[in-house]
Amino acid sequence: MMMTMWESLARRTEAMAANAFDGVASIDDWERERPIRRREFLSALGLGTLPERCDLAIREYGTFAGEGYGARKIGFQLLPDCWSSAVIYYPDPAPPGSAPGVLYTCGHNTHGVWGYHPHPMMWARRGYVCLILNTIEQADHPGEHHGANLSLVEAWVAMGYSSAGGEAWNSIRALDVLARDPRVDPERLGVTGVSGGGAASFFLAAIDERVKAVSSLCGISTPVDAVRNRHLQGHCDCMYALNLYRRDWSEYAALIAPRGAMFCFADHDALFHPAQTRAFVERTAKIYALYGKPEMCRLVTCPGKHGNHPEFDAATAPFFDEHVASEKRPAVECGPRKITEHTTSVFNGAPPAPNRLDMLPRLLSPRGAVPYPAEPDEWPAIRKRAIESLPFPLDDGCPARLRLDGDWRRGRDKDELYRSHRGEVDGVEVWLHLVNPAGHAPKVVVGVANAGESSLHGMAAVVAFLEQGAAAYGGFEPRAAGDNMPVDLPDSAPPGSRPRSGRTRLVRAMALTGLTPALMTFYDTGVLVDYLLQLEELKGCEIYLHGRNAGAVAVLYRGIVDERVAGVFLEDLPSSHLYGGSLPGILRAFDIPHAVGLIAPRKVALINPGHNFWTWPATVYERLGCPERYVTSGDLRRALNRLL
Numbered sequence: 001m002m003m004t005m006w007e008s009l010a011r012r013t014e015a016m017a018a019n020a021f022d023g024v025a026s027i028d029d030w031e032r033e034r035p036i037r038r039r040e041f042l043s044a045l046g047l048g049t050l051p052e053r054c055d056l057a058i059r060e061y062g063t064f065a066g067e068g069y070g071a072r073k074i075g076f077q078l079l080p081d082c083w084s085s086a087v088i089y090y091p092d093p094a095p096p097g098s099a100p101g102v103l104y105t106c107g108h109n110t111h112g113v114w115g116y117h118p119h120p121m122m123w124a125r126r127g128y129v130c131l132i133l134n135t136i137e138q139a140d141h142p143g144e145h146h147g148a149n150l151s152l153v154e155a156w157v158a159m160g161y162s163s164a165g166g167e168a169w170n171s172i173r174a175l176d177v178l179a180r181d182p183r184v185d186p187e188r189l190g191v192t193g194v195s196g197g198g199a200a201s202f203f204l205a206a207i208d209e210r211v212k213a214v215s216s217l218c219g220i221s222t223p224v225d226a227v228r229n230r231h232l233q234g235h236c237d238c239m240y241a242l243n244l245y246r247r248d249w250s251e252y253a254a255l256i257a258p259r260g261a262m263f264c265f266a267d268h269d270a271l272f273h274p275a276q277t278r279a280f281v282e283r284t285a286k287i288y289a290l291y292g293k294p295e296m297c298r299l300v301t302c303p304g305k306h307g308n309h310p311e312f313d314a315a316t317a318p319f320f321d322e323h324v325a326s327e328k329r330p331a332v333e334c335g336p337r338k339i340t341e342h343t344t345s346v347f348n349g350a351p352p353a354p355n356r357l358d359m360l361p362r363l364l365s366p367r368g369a370v371p372y373p374a375e376p377d378e379w380p381a382i383r384k385r386a387i388e389s390l391p392f393p394l395d396d397g398c399p400a401r402l403r404l405d406g407d408w409r410r411g412r413d414k415d416e417l418y419r420s421h422r423g424e425v426d427g428v429e430v431w432l433h434l435v436n437p438a439g440h441a442p443k444v445v446v447g448v449a450n451a452g453e454s455s456l457h458g459m460a461a462v463v464a465f466l467e468q469g470a471a472a473y474g475g476f477e478p479r480a481a482g483d484n485m486p487v488d489l490p491d492s493a494p495p496g497s498r499p500r501s502g503r504t505r506l507v508r509a510m511a512l513t514g515l516t517p518a519l520m521t522f523y524d525t526g527v528l529v530d531y532l533l534q535l536e537e538l539k540g541c542e543i544y545l546h547g548r549n550a551g552a553v554a555v556l557y558r559g560i561v562d563e564r565v566a567g568v569f570l571e572d573l574p575s576s577h578l579y580g581g582s583l584p585g586i587l588r589a590f591d592i593p594h595a596v597g598l599i600a601p602r603k604v605a606l607i608n609p610g611h612n613f614w615t616w617p618a619t620v621y622e623r624l625g626c627p628e629r630y631v632t633s634g635d636l637r638r639a640l641n642r643l644l
Contacts, residue, residue, distance in 0.1 A: 079363055
């Protein structure tokens with residue numbers, strides 16, 4: 001029996017967990033793999049190209065005090081003219097010498113630092129300096145990390161941006177502030193937080209070795225838990241990195257080893273499955289065992305719902321005393337909220353101007369480009385470098401097959417061969433319909449279907465415009481088409497309703513397996529081309545592919561990497577990956593106009609091209625001396641006739 005798309009993705013995540021640390025049997029094995037995993041994780045967070053640390057430009061916004069603590073409110077720069085805010089709590093009276101520091105990363109309480117202020121108060125009363133920072137979208141910050149709420153997920157994936165990475169950079173700069181505070185010992189720093197703050201604390205500890213210990217509270221949803229148990233539906237995008245390298249999170253959590261790592265979960269938390277959280281920690285603990293320090297990786301559980309619990313505080317405090325402060329501190333309970341929101345407000349509704357925090361995704365995601373060839377003989381090397389820059393594997397490596405399913409004769413003389421083929425890719429059903437007119441057609445044109453379309457839709461998109469007998473034709477239904485991939489809600493639907501659509505949920509699940517709908521179709525068209533070349537009736541045929549919208553993007557990239565494809569017909573192609581046809585991290589390499597030019601010198605047609613910098617591919621074809629192979633038209637029939 002064929003799988004649903006969701007089941008196929010769930011099995012992929014389970015395989016990631018089962019294969020975690022394959023080939024790592026010794027500490028030497030891990031030390032060789034560790035820098036690779038760190039580079040992967042930075043890329044997955046969207047921080048593969050770390051920006052330079054600008055001047056923090058710390059600004060003071062007032063102080064307040066209470067029993068056992070004093071506090072100062074500050075603003076600081078993440079990047080030039082990108083402002084974040086925090087409150088730093090100090091022990092009062094001040095201890096002799098410098099104090100250990102704790103960074104407290106906020107979860108999703110609307111008011112940020114006010115919603116969690118009892119925690120930094122507790123740490124200050126225990127003799128720590130505690131900096132608590134707002135997320136990039138909390139309080140009066142104009143940033144955004146709920147990408148699904150604004151239908152930004154696919155654009156962010158194309159940019160290689162994760163709001164988890166945006167928050168990680170926020171945390172890195174906040175740790176810079178804390179480490180430079182004259183009252184803090186920069187060699188004794190820890191990080192903790194609950195829910196979204198638990199995720200942020202985990203991400204920071206994995207990539208920043210200044211953190212001596214982390215206690216992540218209810219904040220780590222592994223790919224297998226998120227997809228198999230569908231918990232991603234309750235989580236914000238800031239909880240997840242883009243799984244570009246298809247890893248289980250334990251392989252990144254192990255980057256913290258041998259430093260202290262405590263993972264706290266409530267047994268009745270509706271956002272996490274207890275069995276999966278336990279398995280995640282057990283997998284991570286394997287690396288701690290290699291270091292001979294299994295006690296440094298701990299799981300703490302307690303009854304209760306999502307959120308912080310006294311049991312977590314009771315476990316975290318002595319853990320930080322041992323591994324951050326290196327000395328025991330008095331126990332202090334985390335009490336109720338005691339001060340007003342106005343007291344903790346830093347910018348009071350008016351952050352510094354200019355403030356480009358809303359542009360953080362683009363500022364952290366540098367755009368790639370491809371140079372023109374000055375001479376035709378430069379082009380092969382340029383194409384090769386461009387293909388090598390693609391940030392995703394060219395082969396999915398999953399099991400795939402197609403087979404003949406039905407064989408008919410049509411036409412007045414029954415000499416038209418009509419065949420259906422069916423199969424599966426990674427357990428999900430795919431279909432191919434082919435019609436070969438009388439005689440041996442020298443060419444074949446296959447239309448690739450989109451979400452909600454069948455193979456017959458793909459075929460119909462082509463056959464109506466082909467000159468009779470000019471080519472064999474067909475339609476292909478990849479995994480991300482038909483009923484496997486829901487279509488988006490109508491454009492008239494309010495943005496807040498989009499996350500409830502099946503497509504948005506499925507796209508987010510795909511991102512946790514290193515996929516997008518367009519990338520899956522790209523892989524499946526590779527299976528299609530392999531199969532077409534095996535068919536006796538198509539021996540010697542030139543293969544042309546047709547796609548519309550996101551399907552056109554998949555067809556385009558298949559044409560780039562597979563020179564067995566003689567040409568592509570791209571109908572209603574998005575003018576940029578920002579607007580459709582997302583591929584993981586693709587904009588860090590190049591954009592759609594560059595991709596069109598990379599087909600050269602083979603044939604390409606743009607049908608109904610949107611407004612964009614289409615002069616780039618036109619210039620390439622002109623410089624290569626074959627401008628007739630690049631066609632733009634508002635009519636598919638005319639494009640087919642010109643290129644076929």
